[in-house]
Amino acid sequence: MASMQNEAGPSSEGWHTTTLRIPFHTPQHAEIAKSALEVDREQNGTFVYRELSVENDMLIAKYETSTVRLLRLSTNSCLSSLDLVVRTMSSFATDPKDIPKTDEELEKFRDEANRISGGAGTGIELKGDGRGAGSGEEVK
C-alpha cells in the first residue's frame, strides 16, 4: 500500500504519524471492530494512510497523514466510529454468562415495552388493504 502511494500520490516522507491503541474485552471483539471499521474507506485517501491491526485484545490504528490538520480529522472520525462500535458491543453483545430468555420471559418483556410507550403489541399483520401498522412510534 505504502509503495503504491509513493508511485501514485505525494511522497510520504515527513508525514505525521499517530498510533491509537484501543483495548477490547476479548480478542474477538477487537477483530470485529477491525472488520467493521475497515470497510469504510478513508476520505482523502491519497493524503491519509490508515493501517488497522489486532494485537491480542487490542485494536491498533496507525495513521499517517500529510498535514497535522488531516491527522486531527482522520483520528477524530476514527475515534467517533470506534466509540459507536464499543457502545454497540456493550449494549448488544451476548454475555456467555447470561442465560438466554425463555419465550415466556420474552413475551412479558415485549408486552411491557409496548404497554409503556404504546406499541404494536403482538405485531400488526399487513393485509394489503392500505392500512399500516400504527404511527411508526417515535422514541421519546
Add this chain to the structure above:
Amino acid sequence: MTQAEASSSKKKISPLVRPNRRLLCLGIEGSANKLGVGVISHSPSPTSKTVTKVTVLSNVRHTYITSPGEGFLPSDTARHHRDWIIRVIEESIRKAGVRWSDLDCIAFTKGPGMGTPLQVGALVARTLSLLHNIPLIGVNHCVGHIEMGRQITSSHNPIVLYVSGGNTQVIAYSQQRYRIFGETLDIAVGNCLDRFARVIGLRNDPSPGYNIEVEAKKGKKLVQLPYGTKGMDVSLAGMLHSVETYTKDKKYRSWDKINQEEEDIITPYDLCYSLQETAFAMLVEITERAMAHVGARDVLIVGGVGCNLRLQEMMGIMASERNGRVFATDQSFCIDNGIMIAQAGLLAFRMGQITPLEKTGVTQRYRTDAVHVSWRA
C-alpha cells in the same frame, strides 16, 4: 374477456418461494434526518398454502428536528444518529420481542443519501452482524420505499411516484429492474418545499412539508409560478426561486403583518398554496405520461411528500379520469422508516442476495435502476 382476466393471464409466477418457517429481519435506516429501526417477519400462513403472512413486529423512529430556518447538515445529522441509534435499536428489539439469535438477517440502507449519516447505520449493522453471525443485506433506499408501498397496498404492478426530500422519480417495473421513467432535473420536490418553509420561517416540527400543507389550506390566491415539465422530467429550482422572489414583493405581508381589510396582498398562505398546486400539477403530469406509455392503470405514491393529502387528491382526480386507482400509504410508511428497509432486505434475503462484508460500504449515489429485483417475475 374482461380486463382482470387479461391481466391475470399475463401474470408471471413469482420467483419467491413461500418460507417454510418464520423469517425475521431487522432493518436500519438513517440516510437523512430520520433514524428508523424495525423488525418484520415473513411466515407461512397457517390457513393458505400460497400466502405469506407479513407482520410488522416493531417500527421505531427518532427524527432529528432542527430549529426554524435551519436545515439538517450531514455532520450534525450523523451526530444525532450516533447518539440515538443504540436506544432506537433497543426499543425496536424489545417491542418486537425477539432474541438476536432469532434474526435471520440484518438489512441496512446502503444508499442513496447523506454519506456520514449512512455510515452510522452501516457501521452498527456490520458490528451487530459480526457479533451475532447474522448475514447482512445492503438495501437501496428507493427500492425500500417501493417494496413497502407494494406490500401495504397490494397494488400489483403500478407506476410508482417516489417523492421525498432527496428524490423525485417516476418509476415503472420491467424485467427485474425498477426503471426510472422521469425524474427531477435539479432539486427534489421535498427539498423545494423544505427550503421554502425555511424562507418563510415555518417550523421543522413535525416536518416542514406538513406545515406547508396545513398553511396552504388557508391560501386564497394562486400566484403565477413557472411550470417546468421537460418531457418526462420536471425542473423545480426555477419555481422555488420564483416563489422566493414573491416574499420580497411590495405586496407581500409576512405572518404577523397580514391585515384582513387590505386587499391585493400576497400572504405566506397564498404562496404555500401556489407552490403546492404548481409543483404537484407537474408531478401529476409526468406520472400520467408514464401511465400512458406503459399502459398501467394504478399509481403508487411513496416517499415523504407522498403523505401530502393534496398530492394524493390531485393524483386521484387524474387516475379516476383514466379509470385507474391511486395507492398511498399513511405517514408511518411514507416517511423514512426502518421497516421498509427490513421488508426489501428480507425479500432479497429470500432470493439469496446477501451482501458480503467487504461490499457493505455506503454510497451517496445509488440509482434505483441499479438494483437487480430478483424477487419479482
